[in-house]
Amino acid sequence: MSRRPRVPSFPAASRIPRWLALLLTAALFSQPLAAGEAFDWLDRMSAAIHDLNYRGTFVYQHNGKLEAMYIVHRGGEDSRQRLFALSGAAREVVRDQEGVTCILSDSKAVMVDRSLPRGPFAALPRDLEQLNRYYRFSLGGTDRVLERHSRVVVVEPRDDYRYGYRFWLDREHALPLRSALVTAAGRPLEQMMFTQLEVLEQVDDAALRPELGGEHFTRFEGPGPDTEEEVPAAAGSDWEFTWLPAGFELRGHNWHGMPVSGQRVEHWVYGDGLATVSVYIETYDETSPPGLQGLSNMGAVNAMGRTLDGHHVTVVGEVPAETVERLAMGVRRND
Template sequence: MSVMTWPNDQPLFDRFVVLEWRGMQIGRPAGIAAQIFFGVLLALNLTTGLAATAEKEREAARWLERMMTAVRALNYQGTFIYLHDNQLESIRVVHAVEDGQIREHLISLNGAPREVIRDKRSITCVRPESQQISIDKRPPSNKFLDLLPQDLDKLTPHYAFRTLGTARIAGHQSKVVAIIPRDDYRYGYRFYLDQESALPLKSDLMDEQGQALEQTMFTSLEIGVAEWNIDESNKQRGITIRKSDLPRSEIESDRPQWHFESLPAGFVVTSRSRVPDTANGGVIDHYVLSDGLASLSIFIEAAGEGGALEGASRLGAINAWGGRRADHQITAVGEVPAITLLSVVEAMRYNAAESP
């Protein structure tokens, strides 16, 4: 048996065989010693790269943790713009924290005059042009800037965290931090955090292609200030006050009529409730599903004669789907990709044998 050998005086780097890899020419040494050398070098590079990526993840997580503290603990006021579905709104906000409780006052600066007042007990909407005030006594789900769960580790199986440099927003220097989904079942976020306070100066909701679906950006901001001047004279000006205090019967102890199989990874049912259907005299079952950041709602009611949503619909970042399952009208809606809604609907199963 003959063995091919290289001349001893031939330089190591002359012993390359050329390979094609994804359209690029790379060299590979044919000698065993060289293969070992480059294998070790590759392992070292991979280890260094993984360590650098892990450190970027930790740095981004630290910034996000600071952001969560800032939005829940700081007083601030200013004006921000909200871009969504090719519409631009300008809104004045006052965010006050007293004894750990958050109050917010938002005033629309363009279009029809509107005000929203939120605290731990209710949401009050004021519409001066229509001479009406509506008060929803249900606890508000505060999503303005306060988006993330307390435990970021719960998000890491489905999202990656990255720092993306710096930018200047509303006269403040900011750190750019991204939350990047690991699959197509959820949207991503990009936050521009004030370098000193970590308060979000700008936030972008990103679709599956990395394009902004919604953007919120401060144009002016005062941190540490919250001038709370709420006009309490509306009742004396003949404005009608409408209160919404819909009773909800928790059904956690009851056997649910529906369950879900093979949900998109990370999504679980976080709440179930039942509300009266005042229009038809029945009830509406409401399921909320979430992965800790993204969420969607499923509404289930007795199928009617028509007028309900059929098929898919979209408004900006919000997708919706309507249709019938097991003689029930199903409506799914959420700030998630359409594929997520459809996958959740396909995972629904009716517990016919357990129904009364």
């Protein structure tokens, strides 16, 4: 992994009007039902994203920018996906079971990452009900996108330490025709919307081969299985985290070398099933390249860096700034 920017009571009343009591009672009984229906739609969405064959173009708004992308996806056991930028510098991203390959025409670079970062759609856990303590799930009505009828699914965080989602799901296939990543207050941070979409019977190999690349491109390999040393769950560490958001559990812990310097960095991944944060700790002295100090932001991604006891700590994730700041300031060396 590369070094990060060194680069979420009603007042008591003796009498309640009968109509209000009936309304409140209906709301109490309808919430679990609405959540269950929302789970059904999200389960269908996850299956559609993985299993269906499709191609189309979509616009992606993030960090004050608007990009147009072409996507072709082959579903099933041999799932494979190719993204091609239709605006700005020519770029391609190919995802398969081995990882992700990014081809950048402006820098003549091919970057290979075996860690399988997320694609353009939110990755949802299989057991959505486990998230009920940290998010509210509901249906938000109907809409039309691409002249297709869609069902809106709303995912709202129960605190300010994680983001929420809105999904406009195609009624026929449950593919996300539009989606938005939003703050706890509902402000959009990132949005995606298809401008053209076609569900296919099959996708040929030729449609998934990258068009960019060649002998003048330089290949960079990110950390892979051979360069990562997984830390056993029972193994100790020199570091502890005195604060984590409710529901965030350890998802991964390993040591690996930095791609350029080869310096060893200890890496933790924490998440609640939707949101994730990564923590990197490495040795740091006056000869080290300057590291991130304080908060940094790029769209929905926030990062926090600090030095501590001869080490540099970086916390980064698609979570609010307060989350990475509190987590970074809560890192302590074990006694």
